[in-house]
Amino acid sequence: MSGSQRQGPGPQISTSSIFQKLLETMFILYILIVCVSALTTQPEEQAVASTLCQFHGKHYKAEYRLEGEPVVLKCPLVQSQLEANASSHILLTWRKNNSAQLVPRKEPRMWVGDGALWLLPALREDSDTYICTVRNASHCGEMSTELRVFMNIKASLKLVSYVQVVTLSTSGMLVCPDLRDFLPHRTDAKVRWYKDSVLLDENNSKFVGVGKRLVISNASMEDMGYFTCVLTFSLRGREYNVSRNIELLVKKRREETIPVIISPLETVTASLGSKLTIPCKVFLGPDEDPPFAYVQWMANNSEVPNIYPGGRLMQGDVREYSENNESYIEVPLLFNPVTREDLHTDFTCKVNGKQSHQVLRTTVKEASPTFSWKIALAPLSLVILVLGGMWMHRWWKGRAEKHIL
Numbered sequence: 193m194s195g196s197q198r199q200g201p202g203p204q205i206s207t208s209s210i211f212q213k214l215l216e217t218m219f220i221l222y223i224l225i226v227c228v229s230a231l232t233t234q235p236e237e238q239a240v241a242s243t244l245c246q247f248h249g250k251h252y253k254a255e256y257r258l259e260g261e262p263v264v265l266k267c268p269l270v271q272s273q274l275e276a277n278a279s280s281h282i283l284l285t286w287r288k289n290n291s292a293q294l295v296p297r298k299e300p301r302m303w304v305g306d307g308a309l310w311l312l313p314a315l316r317e318d319s320d321t322y323i324c325t326v327r328n329a330s331h332c333g334e335m336s337t338e339l340r341v342f343m344n345i346k347a348s349l350k351l352v353s354y355v356q357v358v359t360l361s362t363s364g365m366l367v368c369p370d371l372r373d374f375l376p377h378r379t380d381a382k383v384r385w386y387k388d389s390v391l392l393d394e395n396n397s398k399f400v401g402v403g404k405r406l407v408i409s410n411a412s413m414e415d416m417g418y419f420t421c422v423l424t425f426s427l428r429g430r431e432y433n434v435s436r437n438i439e440l441l442v443k444k445r446r447e448e449t450i451p452v453i454i455s456p457l458e459t460v461t462a463s464l465g466s467k468l469t470i471p472c473k474v475f476l477g478p479d480e481d482p483p484f485a486y487v488q489w490m491a492n493n494s495e496v497p498n499i500y501p502g503g504r505l506m507q508g509d510v511r512e513y514s515e516n517n518e519s520y521i522e523v524p525l526l527f528n529p530v531t532r533e534d535l536h537t538d539f540t541c542k543v544n545g546k547q548s549h550q551v552l553r554t555t556v557k558e559a560s561p562t563f564s565w566k567i568a569l570a571p572l573s574l575v576i577l578v579l580g581g582m583w584m585h586r587w588w589k590g591r592a593e594k595h596i597l
């Protein structure tokens with residue numbers, strides 16, 4: 193087609209080629225417009241995506257810090273340090289609540305890194321609710337987190353302190369909390385410990401600092417108070433101190449009464465051939481909430497059913513009861529009947545509590561025959577005495593009558 197046109201006369205060729213050029217130019221223009229419009233609509237689409245960013249709520253944990261301290265505000269949506277470092281394809285941005293302006297702006301003391309907003313140091317005017325936005329190719333999420341920065345004065349201590357508890361008269365440990373964000377950058381992490389602003393050094397035998405931990409030996413009530421741990425770390429060629437405050441509470445161990453065996457006696461008397469019951473009575477403590485106790489009778493250090501398979505001796509039912517607002521547990525040992533062998537057997541009542549173990553030993557003695565004779569003779573001697581008295585009276589009477597006659 194074009195070949196035939198070229199063969200045609202000059203002016204004709206020129207008009208038709210101008211028309212074609214015009215068409216070509218219009219086509220190119222059209223393509224250009226389409227391309228440009230496609231490029232210009234892309235930010236609009238992104239804007240649409242950002243309005244669809246899902247808000248995941250406010251993080252439960254607020255950061256309460258002192259002014260002048262380094263603060264790392266973590267975006268709760270960025271799960272781990274690893275994720276933050278590994279995923280360069282996620283975009284993390286921060287802004288304050290009620291503000292579209294991203295933070296940080298141009299302050300050199302603030303930057304975004306490792307899934308967090310770093311403030312070195314934090315100032316009081318930084319106090320706000322911060323919203324972090326995490327965006328990748330397919331998702332967008334937002335979450336808010338609160339930062340409150342207090343004046344570095346004693347009155348603020350209570351607000352920024354972590355409460356930790358140790359038990360009275362035991363050894364305990366304090367842990368310098370929330371340092372993890374600073375430790376990956378550690379080259380020579382040193383933690384110093386203070387109690388009420390006094391440095392606890394190596395000469396202190398009661399408090400021994402071991403890195404992030406402070407060991408307290410034999411905690412006493414006087415140890416209660418405020419402790420401060422200070423970590424020194426280097427970051428981007430500068431050294432920083434970050435401190436944490438701990439309010440130490442010393443609590444008494446919950447008074448757990450120890451079960452005490454209060455009977456039987458050391459020896460129990462019984463007659464051979466008779467039945468006998470020896471109760472093992474254990475005092476558990478005040479009525480409310482008695483401690484756990486396991487009570488058991490043993491014979492020659494063996495369990496009763498094992499040593500008396502015939503059942504001549506048996507352990508009776510366990511009975512737990514209350515008497516005058518005190519709790520007891522009672523387990524009887526039943527003899528049916530008592531034999532001579534029992535006089536040579538070692539009977540023990542054993543109590544196992546949660547933290548205690550108690551044993552009470554008892555032996556069976558034969559009821560003494562001499563003792564029972566004495567008892568039998570006592571009324572007889574009385575009879576003899578009475579009869580003798582009557583005879584004497586008669587004899588005197590007889591003599592008196594003879595005198596008169």
Ligand SMILES: *[C@@H]1O[C@H](CO)[C@@H](O)[C@H](O)[C@H]1NC(C)=O
Nearest residue numbers: 249250289290321323336337
């Ligand atoms: C942001 O600020 C507004 C008004 O001050 C408040 O109602 C809202 O709860 C705040 N948002 C968060 C996540 O704290």
Ligand SMILES: *[C@@H]1O[C@H](CO)[C@@H](O)[C@H](O)[C@H]1NC(C)=O
Nearest residue numbers: 281327328329330331332333
């Ligand atoms: C984007 O983030 C979401 C949620 O964190 C995740 O499930 C998804 O795999 C991510 N997509 C890409 C392409 O990384």
Ligand SMILES: *[C@@H]1O[C@H](CO)[C@@H](O)[C@H](O)[C@H]1NC(C)=O
Nearest residue numbers: 361362409410411412413414
């Ligand atoms: C623990 O301290 C108390 C007084 O605070 C003292 O009476 C006790 O002997 C100490 N115990 C030990 C094991 O040092």
Ligand SMILES: *[C@@H]1O[C@H](CO)[C@@H](O)[C@H](O)[C@H]1NC(C)=O
Nearest residue numbers: 384422424430431432433434
């Ligand atoms: C950190 O604390 C130590 C001891 O108080 C002090 O000597 C040092 O100057 C502090 N460093 C910074 C950067 O504040």
Ligand SMILES: *[C@@H]1O[C@H](CO)[C@@H](O)[C@H](O)[C@H]1NC(C)=O
Nearest residue numbers: 491492499533534536537538
């Ligand atoms: C317990 O031991 C004593 C001596 O060790 C023995 O005479 C007695 O028969 C034993 N009792 C039983 C029930 O085995």
